[in-house]
Amino acid sequence: MTQHVATRCNACGTAAPRTFFEVPDIPVLVCALWPDADSARACPKGDLQLTYCANCGAIENQAFDAERVVYTDQYENSLHFSEFFQGYVRDLAQGIVARFSPSGGTVVEIGSGDGQFLELMTELGDCRGVGFDPSYDRDAPDELDGGRVRFVREYFDESQKALGADLVVCRQVLEHVPDPGAMLRSVRAALTPESAVVFEVPNALYTLEAPSLWDVIYEHVTYWSAGSLARLFAACGYDVTGSETTYADQFVAIDARPSASDQGSIGVAVDDLAHLTGAVELFSAAWRETIAGWHEELAARAARGERVALWGTGARGVNFLNIADPTGSIAQVVDINPRKHGKHVPGTGQQVARPEDLKANPPDLVVVMNPNYLDEIQTSLNDMGLHPEVRCA
Numbered sequence: 001m002t003q004h005v006a007t008r009c010n011a012c013g014t015a016a017p018r019t020f021f022e023v024p025d026i027p028v029l030v031c032a033l034w035p036d037a038d039s040a041r042a043c044p045k046g047d048l049q050l051t052y053c054a055n056c057g058a059i060e061n062q063a064f065d066a067e068r069v070v071y072t073d074q075y076e077n078s079l080h081f082s083e084f085f086q087g088y089v090r091d092l093a094q095g096i097v098a099r100f101s102p103s104g105g106t107v108v109e110i111g112s113g114d115g116q117f118l119e120l121m122t123e124l125g126d127c128r129g130v131g132f133d134p135s136y137d138r139d140a141p142d143e144l145d146g147g148r149v150r151f152v153r154e155y156f157d158e159s160q161k162a163l164g165a166d167l168v169v170c171r172q173v174l175e176h177v178p179d180p181g182a183m184l185r186s187v188r189a190a191l192t193p194e195s196a197v198v199f200e201v202p203n204a205l206y207t208l209e210a211p212s213l214w215d216v217i218y219e220h221v222t223y224w225s226a227g228s229l230a231r232l233f234a235a236c237g238y239d240v241t242g243s244e245t246t247y248a249d250q251f252v253a254i255d256a257r258p259s260a261s262d263q264g265s266i267g268v269a270v271d272d273l274a275h276l277t278g279a280v281e282l283f284s285a286a287w288r289e290t291i292a293g294w295h296e297e298l299a300a301r302a303a304r305g306e307r308v309a310l311w312g313t314g315a316r317g318v319n320f321l322n323i324a325d326p327t328g329s330i331a332q333v334v335d336i337n338p339r340k341h342g343k344h345v346p347g348t349g350q351q352v353a354r355p356e357d358l359k360a361n362p363p364d365l366v367v368v369m370n371p372n373y374l375d376e377i378q379t380s381l382n383d384m385g386l387h388p389e390v391r392c393a
């Protein structure tokens with residue numbers, strides 16, 4: 001793989017952040033499924049080269065090339081089919097409404113996707129909603145609920161100041177942006193002094209320590225902990241008013257307001273820099289050990305003639321297939337999302353089937369990618385009369 005030398009940290013400007021983790025040649029879009037096995041195997045690929053800044057805690061993929069990542073309507077990452085996720089989303093929306101009382105005001109969502117979360121926010125918060133998302137489906141309605149919710153197929157930036165957003169919500173977007181500092185400054189320029197923002201990103205400490213290796217994907221340019229995210233917001237002119245980890249510690253959510261000064265402040269206790277530095281040190285070794293363990297185990301099971309299935313073709317599942325099982329010993333890949341059925345996994349090419357299809361060839365082991373879904377999946381398997389070993393990767 002090409003070596004990309006980082007000369008300075010993009011978040012704080014400190015010289016020469018250190019490379020701590022590299023993987024060559026992984027699919028650049030882990031959520032894009034393909035119509036046939038050949039095109040899936042020939043999908044665009046890129047390298048991971050993660051660096052760590054010991055000054056501010058920012059983690060960045062120096063090998064990221066924005067031109068390789070073109071989000072299309074093949075992109076399917078909706079988790080709304082899961083009851084656990086729906087419960088999480090409702091709690092999140094209720095919490096935001098309780099903290100910011102948006103009643104009668106305007107809530108903007110950056111990266112509003114299919115609009116489900118924004119619609120929920122406007123229902124619970126009794127407010128208007130405007131969703132900004134350049135990839136919002138061309139055929140989807142421009143408005144919902146008689147115009148209470150509307151969608152704009154553009155980025156949200158300083159040109160939207162006249163909108164007078166009272167609250168800006170942005171979930172799982174910042175980590176995809178090549179220059180998150182520039183994005184945060186641009187959003188700040190669109191706010192009023194009374195506006196507030198809530199941003200949610202994956203929790204870098206969870207990824208590093210679980211270690212949730214499979215969350216390290218090409219599409220994520222940066223990784224943030226509660227502390228490094230707060231430092232980034234302060235450096236971009238925000239006063240940080242709240243910070244919490246959510247979704248069983250897998251996400252970090254931050255509340256902030258535009259500061260009167262270009263250097264903001266951190267009003268919460270989020271000093272995790274030493275912790276983060278230690279976690280980065282341990283991560284690289286843990287990754288190598290985990291991969292070697294899966295290579296060995298899958299080879300042994302294949303030699304015994306056992307069938308292994310993977311349940312869940314989100315980012316983690318696709319990453320797992322590409323990195324832990326490059327020889328394709330996992331033949332059965334299932335997902336509960338009907339929009340994925342019949343399509344093929346980028347890089348490895350398996351066709352995604354329905355969970356019920358496992359009945360025809362009962363697996364000996366089902367690999368699950370997220371501990372939050374273990375119970376749900378175990379119950380589905382039992383309901384189908386299947387009793388394989390079930391393990392979280």
Ligand SMILES: [Zn+2]
Pocket residue numbers: 009010011012013014053054055056057058
């Ligand atoms: Zn830094």
